Amino acid sequence: MEVFRKVIRDYPNFERADYAQWKIAIHFLGKEKWQEAVSEMEKLINNFLESSYHSQAYYRTGWSLYRLGKFPQAASYYSQFIKLFPQNPLRGEVFYQLGESLLKQKKFREAIDSYSQALQVTKEKEIILNSLYESALCWENLGNWEKQGEILEKFIERFPEHGLASLAHLKLANSLFKREKIAQAREHYSYVVKTTEESQLAVEAQFRMGDCWFNEKKFDKAIVEYLRVPILYPQFEEWGNNLTN
Known part of the structure; x- marks a missing residue:
């Protein structure tokens, strides 16, 4: 850890300095020290503007903020990811996680839109089934029993x-x-x-x-x-x- 910090401190223009910052951030992520992970990921985002780790940093910052219960901030990072990296392979997962962050805020219609986007772009079974199920929960909270029923029927069929x-x-x-x-x-x-x-x-x-x-x-x-x-x-x-x- 100290080796990576020394690289960043003493050689900020070193071509792999962003990798050193990434390793520090990932260390805290692995330890589930979410606030420290957010801090280190944000350093990567703000200090290494051309880093190839940017998309992962936005995604993992969103996840860390979600784990901290900071749902509006998590949603903000997920939304930025979608705008900045529209073709990234993680976009299905990010749309789903954005939906989860919005659901936690009781923004049910916005959450439904995000789950719908996840369903359009992903082929991963877990994302599909969770997006369907959570969409049904949103319609339930909105009192739209017909829409809820339609989604649940799709879930049961699949x-x-x-x-x-x-x-x-x-x-x-x-x-x-x-x-x-x-x-x-x-x-x-x-x-x-x-x-x-x-x-x-x-x-x-x-x-x-x-x-x-x-x-x-x-x-x-x-x-x-x-x-x-x-x-x-x-x-x-x-x-x-x-x-x-």
Whole structure:
């Protein structure tokens, strides 16, 4: 570390001085010392204007700021990356991370736009599935159940075996219920009950199946589904208590 600092201090015009600065910044990044990483990355950006490490520095500064919970600043660096390096191979990841930073600020429409851009430019599975899922969360927060449902259907179609698929089915069922598509909602609730066993998702889906029958004024069937909750899931007392409230 001191060798790299000496190079920068004593030989600032050395052609590899930017590499020395990069190594210092990466050291702190690897140690998860995010504030120090930001400081050193910003030195690279500001003091070595022609450095080939600039795109990585903008990207990693954004990530470090995100880890520090400084979401507006992270979004600023990601936005600068997109403007400065429009053809960079990392742009799909950066669009996604920009969306995450905006989501943390509850800027849901802007986040949706960023996730949409990520979906257009990336072929990486993890970025695609996360961008789809987070977009659905944004539409949920905006109260647009139809858009949320459309995105969740795409997610389930493309990633039926993913760990988030059952949660996507549950959220899709909730979306359908809010749109009064009760029979379709019940199908997805039933799927969650069958595939998630004794989980928090399963007990919520079981309770909501009762809601579906209740909404259709089929009260006998609603009672049957509601009573399954304390019988099958006694460990989730809060859901059983809902029956007496």
